[in-house]
Amino acid sequence: MRVVCVVAVLAVANLVNNRFARGPLAYVLTCVVATAVLLLIARRDGLTRADLGIDAAGLRRGARWAPFLAGAVLAGYLLLLAVPAGREVFQDARAAGLTGGQLLGSVLVRVPVGTVLLEETAFRGVLWAMVRRRWGTAWATAASSLLFGLWHVLPSRGLNRSNAAVGAAFGGGPADVAVTVAVAVAVTAAAGVVLCELRRRSGSLLAPAALHWAVNGFGYALAWAAPRWWPAG
Template identity: 65%
Template sequence: MWITLVVVVLGAANALINWLAAGWYVPVCAAAAALLVLIARRDGLTWADLGLGAASVRRGLRWGLILAGAVLTVYLVGLAVPFTRDAFLDERAAGLSPGQLVYRVLVRVPLGTVLLEEIAFRGVLWAMVERRRGPMWATAVSSVLFGLWHVQPSRGLTRSNAAAEAVFGTGPAGVVLSVAAAVVGTALAGVLFCELRRRSDSLIPPVALHCALNSAGYTLAWAAGRWWGG
C-alpha cells in the first residue's frame, strides 16, 4: 500500500510540474518531497534507511566532493573539444538571462529537481523496496520509474539541443527515438545513483552528482550558447 501511495504522489507531482502548475515548480517539488518522507516514516523507515542518517554524513560528503569535481572536469574537457561541444548547445539554457541562470542553478535545480528526485527515487522508494525485496529489486524499480519520470521533459529535446537534433532529427520518429533514448539514459543514470546511495549509505553522493550534472550543465550550456552558438 505504501509503495503504491508513493507512486501516486509521484504521478501527481509529475503532472503538476509539467502541465498543471509549472510556475510553482520548486514549491511543488519541495511539498512532494516532504510528503514522501512522511509516508516513508509512516511505513516505519528510519532516517538512516532513507540515506539521511547522521552516521554517514562525513563519508557522503567525501564522496560528493569527489563526484562533483569529476563531473566538472569531464564537462570542461567536453566543452574544450570541438567534437563534443555541440552537446552543450542547448536553447533551453542559452535563452536564459543571467538572473534566470542563477535561479536555475542555485534554486530550481537543487531545491526542486534534485531534492524531489533524490528523496523520491534514491531515498523513499529505494528504501521501501529494499526492505521488502532487497537491493537489486530496489535499484531496478527505482531506476525504471526514474527513467519514465523523464518522458515529458525529454519531448522537446530534439528542438532545443543541437547534438540531439543531429542524431535523431526533428520529425515525429526522431522525437519518439529521442524520448526513448532519454528514458533509457536516465534509467541507467538511476542505477548509478542507486549504487552510490547503497555503497555510501547516504543520499549525499547522488545528490552531489545530480546537482553537479544539472547545475554545471546549465552553466556551461549557457556559456557555450554565447560563445559558440552563432
Template identity: 65%
Template sequence: MRITLVIAVLAAVQVLVNRLPAGAYVPLCAATAAVLLLIARRSGLTWADLGLGAAAARRGLRWGLVLAAAVLAVYLVGLAVPVTREAFLDERAANLSPGELVFRVLVRVPLGTVLLEEIAFRGVLWALVERRRGHVWATAVSSVLFGLWHVVPARGLTSSNAAAEAAFGTGSTGVALSVTAAVAGTALVGVLFCELRRRSGSLIPPVALHCALNSAGYALAWSAGRWWGEQLP
C-alpha cells in the first residue's frame, strides 16, 4: 500500500511538472521529497534504512568525492576528444544565459532533480521494497521506475542533442528509439546508483554521482556550445 502511494505521488508530480511554471520546479521537488520521507517514516523505516543515517555518512562522503572527481575527469576527456565531443552539443544547455546556467547547476539540479529522484528512488522506494522482498527486488523495481520516470524528458532528445540526432534521426521512429534507449540507459544507471547506496549504506554516493553527471554535464555542454556552437543542429 505504501509503495503504491509513493508511485501515485510521483505520477502526480510528473504531471504537475509539465503544467506549472518553471519557477515552481524546485519548491515542488523539495516538497515532494519531504512528503515521501514522511510516508517512509510513518511506515516504520529509520533514517539508516533510508540511507540517511549518520553512521554511514562519513563513508558515503568519501565515496561521493571520488565518484564526482571521476565523472569530471571522464567528461573533460570526452570534451577534448573530437569523436566524443558531439555528445556535449546540446541546445538545452547551449541556449542558457550565464545566470540561467548557474541556477541550473547550483540550484535546479541539486535541490530539485537530484534531491527528489534520490530520495524517491534510492531512498524511499528502495527501502520499502527491500524490507519486503530484499535488495535484488528493491534495485529492480527502483531502477525500472527510474527509467520510466524519464520518458517525458527523453522525447525531446533527438531535436536538441547532436549525437542523438545523428544516431536516431528526428522522425517518429527515431524519437521512439531514442526514448527507448534513454529509458533503458537510465534504468541501468539506476542499478548502479542502487548498488552504490546499498554498498555504502548511504545516499551520499548516488547523490554525488547524480549531481556530478547532471551539473557538470550542463556546464560542459554550455561551454561546448560556446566553443563549437556551429556544430549544433
C-alpha cells in the first residue's frame, strides 16, 4: 500500500510541475514538498537512512564517486562539442534563451534542489528501497526504472520543438511527437537502470545524484554556451 502511495505522490507532482507550476520557484517548491512527503512515507515504512543511501557512511562513499562521475560527463560533452556535427545536440531553445542569471539559477538551484532532489529521492531512494525490501534488487531496479521512464512522458512532449537534433531526427508532426515520447521513455528507463546500479554499487544516493546533476547541469550550461561560442555547422 505504501508503494502505491509513493507512486501517487509522484503522479501528482509530475502533473503539477508539467501542467500547473508557473516558473522555476513553483517547480522547486513542488519538488521539495513532494520529497518531504516521500521521506515521511519512507519513515512510516520503517526505512532507515542507510536503506535510502543517505547515512553518513553512504554519503562519504558517494562523495568519493561524485567527482569522477561529473568529470566523465563533462569530458563526454566536451568531446561532442569538439565535433561540428555533435554541436547540434546542444541546440536547445530551453537553455539558449536563458539569461546568465537564469542559467545559474537552473544549474545551481532548479536542477539540484528540484529535479535531482526529487527524482533521486523518489526513484533511487524511497521507491527502490521499498521494492527491494519486499521483492529483491532486480524487481526494485526494474520497477524504479520503468516508472522513471514513464515520469518523462509529459516533459518529453515538447522535445521536437525545443531541441534541434531531436526535431531533425524525428520531425514535428503529432505522430513524430508520439515516437519521440516513446523513445524518451525507453532512454530514460535505461538511464534509470544505470542509476539504480550505481546506487547499488556505491551504497549511496549521492553517487547517482551526482551523475544526474552532471548530465542535466552541464547539459544546460553547454546548451546555453554552444550557440554563443561554438555555432553549429
